[in-house]
Amino acid sequence: MTAPIEQSVDEIERLVEIAEHLRDGDFAVDIPAPKSADKRIHKLAASLRELAASLARWQREIETLHRITTRINAGLMLDEILEGVYNDFREVIPYERIGFALLEDGGKVLRARWARTSLPTVHLQRGYAAPMAGSSLETILKTGQPRIINDLVQYLRRKPESESTRLIVNEGIRSSLTCPLIANGVPVGFIFFSSAKTNTYTDEHVERYMQIAEQLSVIVEKGNLVSQLAAQKELLEKQNAELRRLSALKNNLLGMVAHDLRNPVAIIQMMTAILRNPQLQRPSEERQRMLDDIYRQTEHILAMLNDLLDLSQIESGTVTISPEPVAIKSLLEETVYRHQLLANPKQTRIELNIPTDGVVYADPLRLRQVLDNLISNAIKFSPPGSTITISVERDEQWWKFAVTDQGPGISPAERNRLFEAFSRLSARPTGGEKSTGLGLAIARKVVQAHGGIIDVSSTPGQGATFWFTLPALSQEGA
Numbered sequence: 001m002t003a004p005i006e007q008s009v010d011e012i013e014r015l016v017e018i019a020e021h022l023r024d025g026d027f028a029v030d031i032p033a034p035k036s037a038d039k040r041i042h043k044l045a046a047s048l049r050e051l052a053a054s055l056a057r058w059q060r061e062i063e064t065l066h067r068i069t070t071r072i073n074a075g076l077m078l079d080e081i082l083e084g085v086y087n088d089f090r091e092v093i094p095y096e097r098i099g100f101a102l103l104e105d106g107g108k109v110l111r112a113r114w115a116r117t118s119l120p121t122v123h124l125q126r127g128y129a130a131p132m133a134g135s136s137l138e139t140i141l142k143t144g145q146p147r148i149i150n151d152l153v154q155y156l157r158r159k160p161e162s163e164s165t166r167l168i169v170n171e172g173i174r175s176s177l178t179c180p181l182i183a184n185g186v187p188v189g190f191i192f193f194s195s196a197k198t199n200t201y202t203d204e205h206v207e208r209y210m211q212i213a214e215q216l217s218v219i220v221e222k223g224n225l226v227s228q229l230a231a232q233k234e235l236l237e238k239q240n241a242e243l244r245r246l247s248a249l250k251n252n253l254l255g256m257v258a259h260d261l262r263n264p265v266a267i268i269q270m271m272t273a274i275l276r277n278p279q280l281q282r283p284s285e286e287r288q289r290m291l292d293d294i295y296r297q298t299e300h301i302l303a304m305l306n307d308l309l310d311l312s313q314i315e316s317g318t319v320t321i322s323p324e325p326v327a328i329k330s331l332l333e334e335t336v337y338r339h340q341l342l343a344n345p346k347q348t349r350i351e352l353n354i355p356t357d358g359v360v361y362a363d364p365l366r367l368r369q370v371l372d373n374l375i376s377n378a379i380k381f382s383p384p385g386s387t388i389t390i391s392v393e394r395d396e397q398w399w400k401f402a403v404t405d406q407g408p409g410i411s412p413a414e415r416n417r418l419f420e421a422f423s424r425l426s427a428r429p430t431g432g433e434k435s436t437g438l439g440l441a442i443a444r445k446v447v448q449a450h451g452g453i454i455d456v457s458s459t460p461g462q463g464a465t466f467w468f469t470l471p472a473l474s475q476e477g478a
């Protein structure tokens, strides 16, 4: 049997060994109960055991925090990062709700950027903004120290002017831990942990937060920058697409001026050259024919220039429409009468299928322009001897106007381009009429300006029905 003193020495040596294990980071070391009768040795062993347990817990916590921040850091956009925080932080801090607010406007305004809750109602919404000056949050940023409020109802009684507190209390939140986000010494915003129970937060939670405060702040700041860059990139891409569209429009315009205007101008120039040359005297009927031709050519040029001007004004938004009650029947009868004159040479019949009374709220000049184009298209692209039907029906708040023809129809492939400017598609005029490809582009803009829609339904080879909607009631009155 070993002497008590020797046994104590052995046990002390064993405890020293254990302390060395702890020093080297081995917190799982086994610490057996001493057999010695010496109380001091027992006390020493107990202290070592406690130390080992808290070191192990501390290490687990650090590892967890590190794992969380690594995982969160993998997110690129702010929303991804915040989602990661919401999912992972529960392991170290309790909450029913997490909110993020970021400073804007050089730190003057705080805006709620993101919130996620397991509670059924959300009152403090994304986008909510409040000035920083004079708010209690200012102190948190200045000191860099998180703040615990463990009874929000009571807090609100003392500070009834705190609107944001009222909002989260109404959501069912009872205690909160507000932590500053300070990246590289610069205040970025706040993260709010909130719980539906009172007295949820302790200094231990503050300590855990402080261990990763800097890292988290930098990650959030990075996400915020990346998100801002992405938004800017999207905006630039949109602007680029619009520029490309305008540039294509401009090229089309140049092409059209070259083709469509040069011809009539050349004809006019040639005829006037003949007419003004005293050596080329012509009989008076021939002179008259030439003058008529010149007149027709100028009419065509003028119509084309008017359309172009119209389109560019509508595009740039400088044209305003003035809707007023328009009687449908008389407008359509007058329009059809004008078109019937053009349709007669082709033996095209125009039939009207419209209500005897009915009022549409539209700009009468613009409405006439849309109808003129649809009816003239129907005449222009249909074979001679066909029938065109115009019908108008009411559907609750809208009137639906439709022009149906027996022409070639529209193929699905061409449908998308139909309403673009300068789109002359495979259907060509059947009676030598002019075609610039502007009419439907203008019609679409006009109908849209009234709040309506325009479209076509067609089975290729079996004609087409172009239709559009316009309001049946005054928009103010509605």
Ligand SMILES: Nc1ncnc2c1ncn2[C@@H]1O[C@H](COP(=O)(O)OP(=O)(O)OP(=O)(O)O)[C@@H](O)[C@H]1O
Pocket: 307, 373, 377, 378, 381, 405, 407, 408, 409, 410, 418, 423, 424, 425, 426, 427, 428, 434, 435, 436, 437, 438, 439, 440, 441, 464
């Ligand atoms: N009813 C229709 N049936 C078949 N194709 C059509 C019909 N209406 C239009 N299209 C096709 O769509 C193209 C565009 O029509 P749009 O009215 O915009 O121009 P356009 O009639 O050629 O010229 P503009 O109207 O400027 O005088 C036409 O060139 C034609 O190819």
Ligand SMILES: [Mg+2]
Pocket: 373, 376, 377, 438, 439, 440
């Ligand atoms: Mg047309």
